Amino acid sequence: MSNQVTVKQEGDVAEEQTRPGRTYLPNVEIRETEDALWLWADMPGVDQSSVDIRLENGALSIEGQVQTDEYADLTPAYTEYNVGNFRRSFRLSTAIDTQRIEAKMKNGVLELRLPKSEEARPQRIPITVD
Amino acid sequence: MARSVLASNLDPFAHLLRLQKELQRTVQQPLGWFASSVVGQGAFPPVNIFKRDDGYVVRMEVPGLSSEDLSIESQGQSLKFSSKRSSEGGPGAVHRNERWQGEFSRSIELPRELNPSKASADYKNGVLSVHVPLRDEAKAQQITVRAS
Numbered sequence A: 001m002s003n004q005v006t007v008k009q010e011g012d013v014a015e016e017q018t019r020p021g022r023t024y025l026p027n028v029e030i031r032e033t034e035d036a037l038w039l040w041a042d043m044p045g046v047d048q049s050s051v052d053i054r055l056e057n058g059a060l061s062i063e064g065q066v067q068t069d070e071y072a073d074l075t076p077a078y079t080e081y082n083v084g085n086f087r088r089s090f091r092l093s094t095a096i097d098t099q100r101i102e103a104k105m106k107n108g109v110l111e112l113r114l115p116k117s118e119e120a121r122p123q124r125i126p127i128t129v130d
Numbered sequence B: 001m002a003r004s005v006l007a008s009n010l011d012p013f014a015h016l017l018r019l020q021k022e023l024q025r026t027v028q029q030p031l032g033w034f035a036s037s038v039v040g041q042g043a044f045p046p047v048n049i050f051k052r053d054d055g056y057v058v059r060m061e062v063p064g065l066s067s068e069d070l071s072i073e074s075q076g077q078s079l080k081f082s083s084k085r086s087s088e089g090g091p092g093a094v095h096r097n098e099r100w101q102g103e104f105s106r107s108i109e110l111p112r113e114l115n116p117s118k119a120s121a122d123y124k125n126g127v128l129s130v131h132v133p134l135r136d137e138a139k140a141q142q143i144t145v146r147a148s
Helices: B012-028 B032-036
Strands: A023-025 A028-032 A036-042 A046-056 A059-066 A075-079 A085-091 A102-106 A109-115 B047-052 B055-061 B071-075 B078-085 B093-097 B102-109 B120-124 B127-133
Touching: A036 A059, A036 A085, A046 A102, A046 A109, A059 A109, A075 B012, A075 B032, B047 B102, B078 B127
Parallel strands: A023 A085
Antiparallel strands: A028 A036, A028 B093, A036 A109, A046 A059, A059 A085, A075 B047, A102 A109, B047 B055, B055 B127, B071 B078, B078 B102, B120 B127
């Protein structure tokens, strides 16, 4: 058993969708280095072509559509979890160089590298001695 | 009640909604053998079990594993899944860490009509699907009637 068990969390309805249905919040890991923000998001059942990443006015949003055709010819017999699209957004406190964002999807995990813009990187300030 | 989730040509959203409803229904009312057996709500990782013409499919959402770290063993009527996942790690300050990490192991007991030793597994987009076929004797047989 994992020492950190996380249960799938349903998204809240603060911003309602026009389409009905359950949407889930992907669990994330976020790290910050000197030159970039890194984000990993668990989105099982989502393939590379069904991910949508947007960065607008300092808000990062990620969305993934699950592949429902994986359920063709299957009849549920016993269920412990439900499936749904993933959606989550974050307000970024750092300016990002939007031209150099890198994203990849591997085994249902989205990896995002958001490089900080030049101005947002830490600058060493020289001290002059009189 | 063998009703396929993908019976009609629904658009993807309608199809997903239908799938969600079917899954919700079997949370409350598991079918057949599963209705009378305690399988393990709340265990990790959660599983879904589907019926297919030629057997059952056990599915679990376990993103970010490498297939070398994924082990599936059959013993008698049970299948045991185990694997591990570590943090993406690397340098830098952690802002959030919600993703599960560590080792897990889970065994699932299956009905007698299935043959776990003939199971086959597939790992795609972080979803593990294990197909467990019916035993030969559990398959429908045509019985010939001889006229005397």
